[in-house]
Structures are given as structure tokens and as C-alpha cells.
Amino acid sequence: MPDFSVSLLLLVFAYLIGSVSGSLLLGRLRGVDIRTQGSGNAGGTNAFRTQGWRFALAVVVVDIGKGALATWLALRLGPVDGPLPLPALAYAVALAAAIGHVWPLWHGFRGGKGVGTLLGGLLVAWPAAAPWLLAAWVLVLVGSGYVGLASVIAVAALVPLAWLLQADGPRRAFALAAALLVLFTHRGNLQRLRAGNESRFERVRLLRRRP
Secondary structure (H helix, E strand, O other): OOHHHHHHHHHHHHHHHHOOOHHHHHHHHHOOOHHHOOOOOOOHHHHHHHHOHHHHHHHHHHHHHHHHHHHHHHHHHOOOOOOOOHHHHHHHHHHHHHHHHHOOHHHOOOOOOOHHHHHHHHHHHOHHHHHHHHHHHHHHHHHHOOHHHHHHHHHHOHHHHHHHOOOOHHHHHHHHHHHHHHHHHOHHHHHHHHHOOOOOOHHHOOOOOOO
């Protein structure tokens, strides 16, 4: 099979497996569609708020796993001399899986926000960045209580990290594309934050006003 065809098939597969939403797939087994509950988002946060931590944990495992699987397959099966260098193909596949999660073919193009699937791809394609992303997410979350804000800042932190580490072009492009995607998918959270009606996770918020 021509190298171009192999690369294209890997990208299509990544989108299709990304379209398998953990919350919607597991929700069907439970007889619920979490898009009709809570915030209406098919992601881990809404799964936690509406279905509990066990359900949410299973959702996160599925969503991270599909990003990791698609990226691993790209590095394993991608052509060395294809139209994209192998690292660039891996990053493109990780983004394709995240796009599938956000706009899933199997679920009416209404999915989650892509952070978990991006993290799965990151764990395979750029594992050294994952602890930095998680650290930024936790710091913002415990400081503010806003999950959406923590997600946006954590993924956006990949951009300066790539420059500080003098990463190559594909890695910088991935960092920027991932940050823009997450910014777009969280635009509603940011609008609510600006309006002052964004929901907080008060239980994890350490910096809170004392009465």
C-alpha cells in the first residue's frame, strides 16, 4: 500500500476511534445520555457531576485510551518515508482523535471537549510534557475550582513549554493546535466565567474566602 494511503488510513482511523465517546458508550449501558443532564457535555467532568466518580473514571480511561491507542498505532505502523515525518504523523493522529471526540461521527457530532483524548496522545507522542500539563491543571483547579479554566491553561502551557524546550516544528505546531482546539471547545466555560456564573468544584478548591 502506498505510504500516503497508510498515513491517510491512520488519520481516518484516529478520527473514527476518537468518535467512540466513553461517556455516551458507557451511558448507553446504563440507559442514560449525559448530554441531557448537567452541563450537557459528553465529557468526564459532566459524567462525574451527574453519574458519580466510578462512571467518570471509566469515561476518562476510555477517552485517554483511545488517544493513546491511535497515536501508538501511528508510531508503530506509520511509514518512515511517508508524506509526513513519523513524529508529525503521530501528532496529527492525536489531533484527529481529539477532533473525533469533540465532533463524533457515531454520536451526531456532539461530543466532549477533547482534553482527555489529547492527553492520551501526549502520553505516547510527547510523554515528558504530560507531567507539566497535569501539574498546571491541578494547580489551577485547586486554586480556582474551575475545571474548564484549568483545562484551558494546562493545554495552553504546552505552547511556552515547547519553545522553552526548543522543540521541533511538528511538536510546536501540535502544542499550538491543541491549545486552540481546547480554547475553542471551552469558549462557553470562559464566557460563563466572565459573566460570573461558571460552576466551581468547591471541594477541591484550596484558595477560598473564609467567612
